[in-house]
Amino acid sequence: MAKLYFRYGAMGCGKTMQLLQVAFNYEERGMKVCVIKPATDTKNGKKLLTRIGPERDTDLCFSREMNLYEEISKNYKDIACVLVDEAQFLTPAQADQLMEIVIKLNIPVMAYGLRLNFRQEDSGFEGSTRLLQIAHNIEEIKTICECGHKALLNCRFLNGKLVTDGPDILIDDGTTEIEYRALCPACFYKYKNQK
Ligand SMILES: [Zn+2]
Incomplete structure (x- = not known):
């Protein structure tokens, strides 16, 4: 079946x-x-x-x-x-x-x-x-975070800063650097608290 x-x-x-x-x-x-x-x-x-x-x-x-x-x-x-x-x-x-x-x-x-x-x-x-x-x-399917632990979360960075708001699909208008990183929860909170 x-x-x-x-x-x-x-x-x-x-x-x-x-x-x-x-x-x-x-x-x-x-x-x-x-x-x-x-x-x-x-x-x-x-x-x-x-x-x-x-x-x-x-x-x-x-x-x-x-x-x-x-x-x-x-x-x-x-x-x-x-x-x-x-x-x-x-x-x-x-x-x-x-x-x-x-x-x-x-x-x-x-x-x-x-x-x-x-x-x-x-x-x-x-x-x-x-x-x-x-x-x-x-x-x-596993992958690793930049710290070496298992990555669980998909994170969007705009001009190097973590963002947790916005549309699912972001159009690149050429003025902002858009980057995605797979992070473990600990690194996610580290970046989130840096804001
Ligand atoms: Zn990490």
Whole structure:
């Protein structure tokens, strides 16, 4: 029986790299996969990039309005697996549609995303929250903080200062230096108290 998998981690933990590895493993064995990502994340167009090199075009960039079950069942035949990058930007309904793909089409779906947004204190990314609630299998991809402990939090820095307020997606207007760092909770509070 196919399953819905959610692999989460802080920024820079290698989620996209793992996704590309899974796609490669299927394709090496002559099987087709469907790699999808939300159109919300437009910084590299249709491409998935990794910091250490490998990249791949997505098969489908989807809007928040698209019904993923209908799209995959109609237009993607004979696929062995659906791989979702930046799954935090799914709507809760789309996370449920991934489960429909798993159950009705018997195709495994592996979704990769961030667990929590940089604001830390609100309800976070609705796509990740829904996947944490419903996925058959949930696993953390670990990475380390600048201090060497396990990083848990995604932090936004503007001109070198930690911020915990603002929109999920920040447009770079060229006047402010935007930086994201994966930090452990202790380092997060250290930077927060520096303000
Ligand atoms: Zn730390």
